[in-house]
Amino acid sequence: MAMEIAQAIAAAKNGDKQAFHHVYQQFVGRVYAICWRLLANRQKAEDACQDVFIKVWQQLPAFRGDCSFATWLHSIATRTAIDLWRGEKYLRLTDSCDIQNELIEQTVACSSEDVPLEQAIQRLPPQARAVFVLFALEGYQHQEIASLLGIKEGTSKAQYFRARQLLQEWLADE
Amino acid sequence: MNEQQLDQAIKGLTQQITPERNLWPEIESRLTLPGKAGKSRRLIRALATAAMLGLVSVMGWQLLLLPSAPESSLANLPTAELMLLQVFEQQKARQLSQMAEVNEGFDNWQQQLQVWDQAIVQVRGALQFYPDEPQLLAQLQRLYQQQLSYIQRATLHHNSVIS
Numbered sequence: 495m496a497m498e499i500a501q502a503i504a505a506a507k508n509g510d511k512q513a514f515h516h517v518y519q520q521f522v523g524r525v526y527a528i529c530w531r532l533l534a535n536r537q538k539a540e541d542a543c544q545d546v547f548i549k550v551w552q553q554l555p556a557f558r559g560d561c562s563f564a565t566w567l568h569s570i571a572t573r574t575a576i577d578l579w580r581g582e583k584y585l586r587l588t589d590s591c592d593i594q595n596e597l598i599e600q601t602v603a604c605s606s607e608d609v610p611l612e613q614a615i616q617r618l619p620p621q622a623r624a625v626f627v628l629f630a631l632e633g634y635q636h637q638e639i640a641s642l643l644g645i646k647e648g649t650s651k652a653q654y655f656r657a658r659q660l661l662q663e664w665l666a667d668e
Numbered sequence: 669m670n671e672q673q674l675d676q677a678i679k680g681l682t683q684q685i686t687p688e689r690n691l692w693p694e695i696e697s698r699l700t701l702p703g704k705a706g707k708s709r710r711l712i713r714a715l716a717t718a719a720m721l722g723l724v725s726v727m728g729w730q731l732l733l734l735p736s737a738p739e740s741s742l743a744n745l746p747t748a749e750l751m752l753l754q755v756f757e758q759q760k761a762r763q764l765s766q767m768a769e770v771n772e773g774f775d776n777w778q779q780q781l782q783v784w785d786q787a788i789v790q791v792r793g794a795l796q797f798y799p800d801e802p803q804l805l806a807q808l809q810r811l812y813q814q815q816l817s818y819i820q821r822a823t824l825h826h827n828s829v830i831s
Contacts, residue, residue: 511699518692523684530685540687547695581821611677630678658674665669665677 503563507554514554518547521564525571531627532575534616542578546571572632576642579624614664618657625650626657748800749792749808756812763819774822784815 499520505513525546530539549570557566615623624643628634629650634642636650643650669677770777791808798804 511696514699515692515696518695522691523686526687526691527683527685536688540689540691543687544691544695544698547691548698551699609681611674611681631681658671662669662671662674665674 499563503554503557506551507557514547514551517550521567522547524564525567528568528571528627528632529575531615531631532572532579532624534620534623538578539575542575543571546574549574568632572628572634572642576624579620580644610665611661614661617664618660621645621649622653622657622660625653626661629654748805749795752805752808752812756809756816759816760812760819763816763823767819767823769823771822777818777822780818780822781815784811784818787811788815 499517502513502516502520506517522543526539526543529542529546530536533539533542546567550567553570557563615626618626621643625639628639628642629636636647636654639645639650640647645653774780788808788811791804791811795801795804795808
């Protein structure tokens, strides 16, 4: 399987769309999970996921294999989702109506996931959610998260603590 | 739920979530051959940069004229409107001058800026009838802020490029 993917990546580098489709099928679940958990909205996660694969296709010829393809793809997915998350943060500050709409959309998106923790993560405040997803699920360190989200390291730690407290509280109620 | 139970639940989460719909057809329609895409992107960016420099030079020229032309219509503007105009136009010119390249998906940035410019002209037109009207001034400020925010998003930052 690893050999097959390596061949597909090499062929996609040379512009083979069929091979790139194979790469997409292999990694779409992982990419979508990052986008969905960070953005907490199905439509936005789908858009982000598509953007990730477009970027991967465009930047693939420059990929030299210094790190594994999965690591490289993971980094593009995280940064793309965070860029959108930042945009969302701006919109939240400017239009309170969006917050209501977003909450409704979130509930719809959550109904597709039956895992209580998954639903609780979606309910977290945006910054706490982003920090929690990056630290607990994606394995980033607080220093890296601070740099990615443009916050202080202490803020990242505080938000993680807050996220854990909220999750424990909500899941205990169920 | 205690700390350990939460950690257990986190470990139990899946690494992959399948999207509810097939995203591939839209992705495929947006794929262009790398070499071809690279060339056209470079061309679009070169044209956008040239247009941007032209716009900046025109705006800079207008700003230079602004303080030395008391007889112009700007001198008759109410204070609040003039302040907004000067602050935001200067900021806009500065942001545009720092714009190295245009981000992907922002190829029509000039048309977008024109839409805001037209809206700004309309609000300023209304301000001629109701000088210093707080709601209109707030609207003018919001339009400028949106325009500046758009320019910021359209700018290609080095830290957003992944290699």
